[in-house]
Amino acid sequence: xxxxxxxxxxxxxxxxxxxxxxxxxxxxxxxxxxxxxxxxxxxxxxxxxxxxxxxxxxxxxxxxxxxxxxxxxxxxxxxxxxxxxxxxxxxxxxxxxxxxxxxxxxxxxxxxxxxxxxxxxxxxxxxxxxxxxxxxxxxxxxxxxxxxxxxxxxxxxxxxxxxxxxxxxxxxxxxxxxxxxxxxxxxxxxxxxxxxxxxxxxxxxxxxxxxxxxxxxxxxxxxxxxxxxxxxxxxxxxxxxxxxxxxxxxxxxxxxxxxxxxxxxxxxxxxxxxxxxxxxxxxxxxxxxxxxxxxxxxxxxxxxxxxxxxx
Numbered sequence: 001x002x003x004x005x006x007x008x009x010x011x012x013x014x015x016x017x018x019x020x021x022x023x024x025x026x027x028x029x030x031x032x033x034x035x036x037x038x039x040x041x042x043x044x045x046x047x048x049x050x051x052x053x054x055x056x057x058x059x060x061x062x063x064x065x066x067x068x069x070x071x072x073x074x075x076x077x078x079x080x081x082x083x084x085x086x087x088x089x090x091x092x093x094x095x096x097x098x099x100x101x102x103x104x105x106x107x108x109x110x111x112x113x114x115x116x117x118x119x120x121x122x123x124x125x126x127x128x129x130x131x132x133x134x135x136x137x138x139x140x141x142x143x144x145x146x147x148x149x150x151x152x153x154x155x156x157x158x159x160x161x162x163x164x165x166x167x168x169x170x171x172x173x174x175x176x177x178x179x180x181x182x183x184x185x186x187x188x189x190x191x192x193x194x195x196x197x198x199x200x201x202x203x204x205x206x207x208x209x210x211x212x213x214x215x216x217x218x219x220x221x222x223x224x225x226x227x228x229x230x231x232x233x234x235x236x237x238x239x240x241x242x243x244x245x246x247x248x249x250x251x252x253x254x255x256x257x258x259x260x261x262x263x264x265x266x267x268x269x270x271x272x273x274x275x276x277x278x279x280x281x282x283x284x285x286x287x288x289x290x291x292x293x294x295x296x297x298x299x300x301x302x303x304x305x306x307x308x309x310x311x
Contacts, residue, residue: 148199
């Protein structure tokens with residue numbers, strides 16, 4: 001909030017090495033990002049970024065500005081934190097990362113309530129698959145991460161966030177929607193799967209192997225990069241797919257999808273909260289951790305009583 005906005009936009013572009021990713025991080029359009037960087041270059045009278053056909057390259061002048069921009073951002077957050085402490089509130093910047101399922105279907109309401117109670121906190125959120133989120137936390141690009149399943153990184157501290165169940169969804173009117181289906185039948189249907197690196201895919205593959213179904217028996221019709229894409233593909237009749245039960249409440253109530261029961265297959269997992277190993281940080285990170293865990297406990301109780309998810 002105290003940082004010059006054009007400098008903030010430039011810093012996002014430089015750190016993300018992409019105008020598009022910077023636009024997503026700042027929640028503005030890509031042309032706006034380009035315009036802010038151009039105006040900053042005009043104001044300083046020197047080129048900060050070289051645009052090439054393969055991406056962007058930071059110039060020596062850009063490296064210098066980026067160095068001071070990071071110092072300025074850190075100082076701004078220290079000012080906000082100090083002001084918040086005067087009022088007895090946590091404050092400053094909070095950098096979160098979340099897997100796509102968590103970011104899209106669980107976090108919006110939690111974040112809305114959290115920011116209402118903590119107006120001095122400035123929050124940024126990045127979303128990606130579980131491997132990407134773990135990497136961002138590991139390298140200090142995010143202070144807390146929320147992922148689908150455990151992280152394999154020993155350098156990260158993990159704690160349970162929320163329980164989840166992966167359901168096999170089929171189009172409305174599909175034959176599997178009205179009967180229990182043998183496990184072997186799953187190999188006969190076109191299957192829509194999440195991309196490699198997705199926590200959801202890893203959990204599904206492990207569960208199928210334990211149940212005795214080899215991965216090379218599956219007819220994987222398409223790899224998709226989001227739960228929303230799988231839901232839309234199933235609704236369109238492109239195949240069947242496994243998704244989090246948190247992602248399909250509306251579709252089940254509207255009747256656009258159905259849950260197929262596969263004999264002997266019950267895929268459960270836990271969403272995890274991750275951070276770099278060590279003492280729990282104070283301030284904004286500690287405030288969000290405590291708030292999110294309490295909200296997750298309440299959401300879990302509501303899920304268990306949701307009639308749309310009863311089988």
